[in-house]
Amino acid sequence: MSEIYSDIKKVILYGLEKKLLHEADIPYAINTILNLLGLPEFEDTQISRFNCPDEPSSILNPLLDFAANKGLINPDTISRRDIFEAKIMDALLPRPSELESSFNELLLHNSKKATNMYYNLSKDSNYIKTSRTDKNVVWKSKTKYGILDMTINLSKPEKDPKDIIAAGKTTTRKYPKCLLCLENVGYNGDTTNIGRTSHRVIPMMLNNEPFNLQYSPYVYYNEHCIVFHKEHIPMNVSEKTFKRLFDFVDRFPHYFLGSNAGLPIVGGSILSHEHYQGGAHTFAIEHANILSEFTANEVSYKQLYWPLSVVRLESKNKEKIIKAATNLYEFWEGYTNEEAGIFAKTDAPHNAITPIARKENDSYILDMTLRNNRTSDDFPLGIFHPHPEHHHIKKENIGLIEVMGLAVLPARLAKELPIVQDALIHDKELDGEYIIHNEWLKELKAKYTGEDINQFMNDEVALKFMKCIENAGVFKEGSNEFANFMNDLEKEVQ
Numbered sequence: 001m002s003e004i005y006s007d008i009k010k011v012i013l014y015g016l017e018k019k020l021l022h023e024a025d026i027p028y029a030i031n032t033i034l035n036l037l038g039l040p041e042f043e044d045t046q047i048s049r050f051n052c053p054d055e056p057s058s059i060l061n062p063l064l065d066f067a068a069n070k071g072l073i074n075p076d077t078i079s080r081r082d083i084f085e086a087k088i089m090d091a092l093l094p095r096p097s098e099l100e101s102s103f104n105e106l107l108l109h110n111s112k113k114a115t116n117m118y119y120n121l122s123k124d125s126n127y128i129k130t131s132r133t134d135k136n137v138v139w140k141s142k143t144k145y146g147i148l149d150m151t152i153n154l155s156k157p158e159k160d161p162k163d164i165i166a167a168g169k170t171t172t173r174k175y176p177k178c179l180l181c182l183e184n185v186g187y188n189g190d191t192t193n194i195g196r197t198s199h200r201v202i203p204m205m206l207n208n209e210p211f212n213l214q215y216s217p218y219v220y221y222n223e224h225c226i227v228f229h230k231e232h233i234p235m236n237v238s239e240k241t242f243k244r245l246f247d248f249v250d251r252f253p254h255y256f257l258g259s260n261a262g263l264p265i266v267g268g269s270i271l272s273h274e275h276y277q278g279g280a281h282t283f284a285i286e287h288a289n290i291l292s293e294f295t296a297n298e299v300s301y302k303q304l305y306w307p308l309s310v311v312r313l314e315s316k317n318k319e320k321i322i323k324a325a326t327n328l329y330e331f332w333e334g335y336t337n338e339e340a341g342i343f344a345k346t347d348a349p350h351n352a353i354t355p356i357a358r359k360e361n362d363s364y365i366l367d368m369t370l371r372n373n374r375t376s377d378d379f380p381l382g383i384f385h386p387h388p389e390h391h392h393i394k395k396e397n398i399g400l401i402e403v404m405g406l407a408v409l410p411a412r413l414a415k416e417l418p419i420v421q422d423a424l425i426h427d428k429e430l431d432g433e434y435i436i437h438n439e440w441l442k443e444l445k446a447k448y449t450g451e452d453i454n455q456f457m458n459d460e461v462a463l464k465f466m467k468c469i470e471n472a473g474v475f476k477e478g479s480n481e482f483a484n485f486m487n488d489l490e491k492e493v494q
Contacts, residue, residue, distance in 0.1 A: 015092035032091035086195030141462030221281035228275035245357035258356030266371035284405030
C-alpha cells in the first residue's frame with residue numbers, strides 16, 4: 001500500500017516542479033487525489049531522488065492502474081482512463097479565474113509570453129497528450145506548389161464526411177451541447193466520453209463579442225489553438241468573421257487565425273458551434289507564388305498559384321481589408337460559372353469561403369479560399385472534394401489546415417503504407433483490407449526505379465494529397481477560369 005502514497009507524492013512533486021501547483025495548495029491536492037482513489041488517509045513518504053518527467057504519463061499510470069484494480073475505472077478503457085486522469089490533474093491546476101488573471105497580466109506586457117504560459121500549462125497538465133501526439137508520423141515533401149507538410153495522425157480517429165454533416169445537425173445532447181461548448185470546462189465526460197475536468201480556457205472579446213481561447217488536444221501543428229464563441233451558435237462566415245479574425249491577430253500577431261467554411265463538405269469542423277483555428281505554424285501557402293495582382297482602395301488582390309483557388313488580400317488598412325473581404329465574399333456567394341461546374345445555388349446555397357488571417361509587421365493579410373459544396377451522382381461526397389480514386393489515402397473533408405498545405409492523414413496509414421511498400425519492393429499483390437491500395441500499387445510499380453524507397457513512398461503519398469486538394473479547387477490548373485474570375489472581380493471592386 002505504501003507504493004501508492006509514493007506515487008501520489010510524485011504527482012504532487014511534478015505539479016510543483018511544473019509550477020501548476022503552489023505550496024499552499026499541497027494538502028488540498030493530496031486530499032482531492034485521496035478522495036478520487038478511495039483512500040481514507042495519506043502517509044508521507046520520503047523520495048530520495050525524483051527526476052521530473054517532461055510530461056506526466058509515466059507518473060500518472062500507477063495511479064490509474066490502482067484505480068482500475070479497485071474498479072474505479074470501469075470499463076478499463078483508454079477513454080475512461082483519460083477521464084479519471086483529468087480528475088487527478090485537476091487537483092493540481094489553478095481555478096479558471098486564476099489562470100485568466102495570470103494570462104491577462106502577461107498579455108498586458110507581452111502576448112507571446114501569455115500564450116507560452118498557457119500552452120505549456122496545457123501540455124504539462126496532459127490536456128495536450130504529447131506522449132500520443134509525438135507518435136504522429138511527420139515529413140515534408142516537395143511538390144510543384146511548394147513543400148507540403150505531411151502528417152499521419154495517430155492521436156485522433158479518421159472522420160467520415162457523413163459524420164461531420166451529422167455533427168452539424170441538432171443533437172439530443174443537452175449538456176454540454178458539443179465538445180467545444182464552454183460547459184466542457186471541468187466536465188467529467190459522462191456523456192461526451194472525453195475527460196474535460198482539467199480543461200481550462202481563456203475568455204476574450206473579439207469584435208465586442210464573447211469568445212474563448214483554448215488549445216487543441218491533438219495539436220496538428222505548433223501551438224494549435226481554437227477560438228470558440230461563448231454561445232452554442234452555428235458556424236457562419238460574414239463581415240463579423242473578418243472583424244473577429246483581425247481583432248485576434250492584432251492582439252496575438254505571432255499567431256494566424258482562420259475559419260472553416262460555414263457549409264458542410266467544404267470544411268472539417270464542428271458546424272454546430274462557431275469557432276476558429278490558429279497557431280504559430282508557418283504553412284506552405286504563405287510562400288505560394290503570385291500569378292496575377294491588382295490594387296483597389298489600398299487593398300492588393302493576389303491570385304495564388306496553389307492547388308485550391310485562393311485570392312490573397314493584403315493591406316495596411318484594417319478597415320479597408322475587412323470591407324474588401326466582405327465584398328469579395330458577397331461577390332463569390334452569387335458567382336456562377338457553368339463551364340467550371342460552379343453554381344452559386346440550386347436547391348441550397350453552394351459557394352463558401354475559407355478565410356485565413358495573419359499579420360506581417362504592419363500589413364494585414366487574408367487568404368480567401370473559394371469553396372463550393374455541390375454534389376452529383378458521380379461525386380456524392382462532393383464535386384470539389386477528394387475524388388474516390390484518392391479515398392484510400394484521404395476521404396475526409398478538406399478543412400482550413402489542409403487548405404494551407406498541411407495534410408492530416410488517417411492513423412490506419414501507419415499500418416497500411418508499410419504493407420504497400422513491401423508489396424512494391426517484392427512485386428506482390430495486396431489482399432484483404434489492403435485491396436483498397438491495389439490501383440495505386442500498380443501506379444507505384446510503374447514509377448519506381450530503385451531510388452530510396454522511404455523517400456519515394458513519402459513523396460508519392462504527398463502527391464496523392466496534392467491531388468486531393470486539387471480536387472477541392474473550384475478553378476482547375478490549365479484553364480483560364482480563375483484568371484477570368486480575377487478580371488471580373490477587378491471590375492467589381494474598382
